Amino acid sequence: MSIDLSTKYLGLQLKNPLVVAACPLCGEVDSLRRLEEAGAAAAVLPSLFEEQIEHEEQEVNKLYEFQTESYAESLTHFPELNNYNTGTKEYLDLIEAAKKQVKMPIIGSLNGASVGGWTGYAKSMQDAGVDAMELNIYFIPTDPQQSSCKVEDQYVELVAAVKESIAVPLTVKLGPYFTSVPDVVRRVAEAGADGLVLFNRFLEPDIDLEALQVAPNLVLSSRHELRLALRWIAIVRDQTKLSLAAAGGVHFADDVIKALLAGADVVQMATALLRYGPPHLSKLLEEIERWLTEHEYASVSQMKGSLSRGNSPDPSAFERANYMKALTSFTSEFPSA
Numbered sequence: 001m002s003i004d005l006s007t008k009y010l011g012l013q014l015k016n017p018l019v020v021a022a023c024p025l026c027g028e029v030d031s032l033r034r035l036e037e038a039g040a041a042a043a044v045l046p047s048l049f050e051e052q053i054e055h056e057e058q059e060v061n062k063l064y065e066f067q068t069e070s071y072a073e074s075l076t077h078f079p080e081l082n083n084y085n086t087g088t089k090e091y092l093d094l095i096e097a098a099k100k101q102v103k104m105p106i107i108g109s110l111n112g113a114s115v116g117g118w119t120g121y122a123k124s125m126q127d128a129g130v131d132a133m134e135l136n137i138y139f140i141p142t143d144p145q146q147s148s149c150k151v152e153d154q155y156v157e158l159v160a161a162v163k164e165s166i167a168v169p170l171t172v173k174l175g176p177y178f179t180s181v182p183d184v185v186r187r188v189a190e191a192g193a194d195g196l197v198l199f200n201r202f203l204e205p206d207i208d209l210e211a212l213q214v215a216p217n218l219v220l221s222s223r224h225e226l227r228l229a230l231r232w233i234a235i236v237r238d239q240t241k242l243s244l245a246a247a248g249g250v251h252f253a254d255d256v257i258k259a260l261l262a263g264a265d266v267v268q269m270a271t272a273l274l275r276y277g278p279p280h281l282s283k284l285l286e287e288i289e290r291w292l293t294e295h296e297y298a299s300v301s302q303m304k305g306s307l308s309r310g311n312s313p314d315p316s317a318f319e320r321a322n323y324m325k326a327l328t329s330f331t332s333e334f335p336s337a
């Protein structure tokens, strides 16, 4: 029996559920091609950052002012801001090159926190050819006067602003730290999102004990991080029609299968592909196919969501009851005296 691994994400028909997450592997056409050959169904390009866009716009504005004073007649030749040949231009070039050289859908990524002109780049990415957009909202509230409601209003405004400027589907990469994930999911959906990536990984700062400085450093994920996405995907799966991508800690075939059973439409992977390289994808596909065969599933769509909270034989397992069970079932490995 041949197994149908295809799945739908953001209205895109994908040949399987393995999507390469935004990471340096997706920043070059050659490696995008290798990922595709190894079996990737789609790829998210590394993000263009709010700060990067705004910095470039400021630099261009400075130049523009200088030109206004000095060479009024040259203004007619001055390029439009959005088309200016800056770092963002390279990003658009990458999209165009990727669209020419790989067949899998390419998802552009914007990463920011505040509502502003930078969101207009979603349209530029769409015009360059992306099949969908991902908006990574990475906001760290530090103002004690800013309520969680106000923070979430900002998320909603940002999603609506990006959605308004594009016709391609929009997925929103969210962090896990909300008082009520289901409420935020509902609000983001109402603002126009077509999908969600659960979850964004916040990179926590470290402290360098010699330099006595806060030191940014990137730690790759570990598998247990996936548990966070498993719970929330299983809970929101029954509450929303949005496409769902599980991200964070998807390393091996078991992880992919668990995410799909919880209700994800696709998984996004970065760490495992950075560690093991593109061939890891073909291994995963073989193992997923073997698991489906052994468990008598004919397709990925047949098994998707079959252990969501609503479909689970014990919905309370996703709630507080499971916490109590986990605590009481723990057996200490501490040697007895």
Ligand SMILES: Cc1cc2nc3c(=O)[nH]c(=O)nc-3n(C[C@H](O)[C@H](O)[C@H](O)COP(=O)(O)O)c2cc1C
Pocket (backbone or CB within 6 Å): 021, 022, 023, 024, 045, 046, 047, 048, 109, 111, 136, 173, 199, 200, 201, 218, 220, 221, 222, 247, 248, 249, 250, 268, 269, 270, 271, 272, 274
């Ligand atoms: C080196 C590196 C660069 C990344 N760059 C981005 C980025 O530009 N935009 C983004 O949204 N996520 C970025 N991420 C996060 C990944 O897309 C992904 O969400 C995260 O690593 C969790 O998945 P994983 O457990 O498979 O690594 C990056 C991750 C890594 C490891």
